[in-house]
Amino acid sequence: MATEFDVIVIGAGPGGYVTAIRSAQLGFKTAIVEREALGGVCLNWGCIPTKALLKSGEVYEQLGHLGDYGLSAENRSFDFAGVIERSRKVAAQLNSGVGFLMKKHKIEVIEGEAKLEKGDPAPKVAVTLKKGGSRTVQAKHVILATGARARTIPAVGLEPDGDRVWTYREAMVPKACPKSLIVVGSGAIGIEFASFYRALGADVTVIEALPRVLPVEDEDVSKAAQKAFEKRGLKFRVGATVKKLAKDKSGVSVELEAGGKTETLKAERAIVAVGITGNVENLGLEALGVRIEKGHVVTDAHGGTGAPGLYAIGDVAGPPWLAHKASHEGVHCVEHVAGLPSSNLTAPIPGCTYAQPQVASVGLTEAQAKEKGMKVKVGRFPFRANGKAIAAGETEGFVKTVFDEATGALVGAHMIGAEVTEMIQGYALAITMEATEAELHATVYPHPTMSEAMHEAALDAYGRVLHI
Known part of the structure; x- marks a missing residue:
């Protein structure tokens, strides 16, 4: 006889495990099925370990420019195996952290590969267990969070x-x-x-x-x-x-x-x-009548697949293929299942590239805003005119803002430079709260910080820039 849960989540990446945690917080008896490792690709083979690698590369490269800071060091070198090992340790630490969160919230973790079968009210989940054997579980709601993998040609x-x-x-x-x-x-x-x-x-x-x-x-x-x-x-x-x-x-x-x-x-x-393609194979989706287009599950505004009781969130449900988007969708989905007013799914999703220099953006590009028929006001401010950036030796890059002239609303922001991936959330919050130039101009930014360039770029869009 099938084990009963309120919610079963398939896939324990940042979309899946966050969904399971929110489900448990809402009082649902929750299980999560994972065929590889808790944390999914992002934590084990993507977002987190790559940032560890990039940090090692950044520090090593900076050692070659110590003279710019009045410093010196001899015999710069790297231990490549040590660099790789550090990144794996970082991933392992966070993997164990997800395991702790599952125990804390009394979420049952089922290690194995899932396949969906017809059931009532939601599909049954037949799991080929990692340690051998099989198990069938059933819930009122099943949420797919199986992620994606690298596209090949x-x-x-x-x-x-x-x-x-x-x-x-x-x-x-x-x-x-x-x-x-x-x-x-x-x-x-x-x-x-x-x-x-x-x-x-x-x-x-x-x-x-x-x-x-x-x-x-x-x-x-x-x-x-x-x-x-x-x-x-x-x-x-x-x-x-x-x-x-x-x-x-x-x-x-x-x-x-x-x-x-x-x-x-x-x-x-x-x-x-x-690019990447969704993990939609061998799940039994076709037999349930689930639509798949361009390698991704087709969903409605709440993650619904059209099959009773079956939802999909994150990378498997299509772009943008970002961990924070998957987590946000998962919370929205399970809150919708609970009958709560759902979290905002129209909020802009920031994108970040952690290279040297970093790149971060949120909302519309200037071209996209114009394609939508907007008359725009654009502001720019270079880090070479920012005091903190000069002091830190990080003057490369700039901040760009895009406003809708008709309403004054901030509709897009784009940044390149040191640590801009940490700053973009300020603009994401502003757009989500429907801030206009008035609120951004009136905000007091601390000095000296690189974030002052965000203020100046907003001022520049309206001819009020101060430090150029």
Whole structure:
């Protein structure tokens, strides 16, 4: 006989485990099914360990510029195995932390691979247990949070082999730092790995099919980012399509086409970072009538799939593929199930790229605002005019704001520079609270901080900038 729960969550990534915690807080008897590790890709193979790697790369690169601060150190070097080990320890620490949270909230963790079967009122969940055997559980509500994996293109050789060609997973645990590297794709994942390996001295070339790097970002930020990365020694081929990737004992060769011309690049290793696709296979979704489009489950405004009692949140339900979006959707979904007024799903979702320099944005780009028919007011402020940035030696980059002239509403903000991923939440809060230029102009920012540039960019949009 099936075990009864109120809510079963499938997948224990940042979307799934947060959903399970909120479910338990609401008084639901909750279970979570996970086939690999608590925390999912983000905690174990994505967001967290990559930031540990990037921090090691950042510190090592900064050691090469100690003279700028009146300091010196001899024999700069790195232990690559130690760098990798540190990132794995960080992931392990947080994995155990999620396990503690599950126990604290009395959430039953079922280790195994789930498959959905027809049931009433919601699908049954048949689990092939990791330790052997099987178990079937049932609940009033089932929430899919199975995440996504790296997209590959086997037809042209863009497929990992565990040796010469990597996805993000292999790129986090290599035995040695490659002397040369080709990264296919200049989204956040591709750029972060390119930044890390370049910091440790690798010769890195990034290939991007679209006309500019970080193509989802505002064009001004995208252009500035490429210039900053090139200053660090990164190389780019934009508007370039990969025709074929070939491997041999010495490395990889990538044939690409750009502007009607072909070129072949060679390197020791290649990273495939051309997007992700949802984990929708082998779940029994088709038999339940669940629609799948472009590798993702189709859902309504509350995560409903159309199948009774079955919901989907996070990466498996489509872009943007961000951990914080998955957590937010999960909380919204389970609160909707509980009949509560749901958390705001129209709030803008910040995006961050943790390279050197960092990139962060929220809301509409200038071009997107204009496409929507808005007449916009745009403000900009460079960090080279910010006192704290000058004192810290972090003058690269700027802040850009986009306002709707008709209403004064802040509709977008875009930043490039040191620690902007920590500052973007200020603008996210402002847009969520429907702030206008009046509120942003009246806000008192502490001095000296880099966040003062956020104030100045808002002032600049209305001709009131103070420090330029």
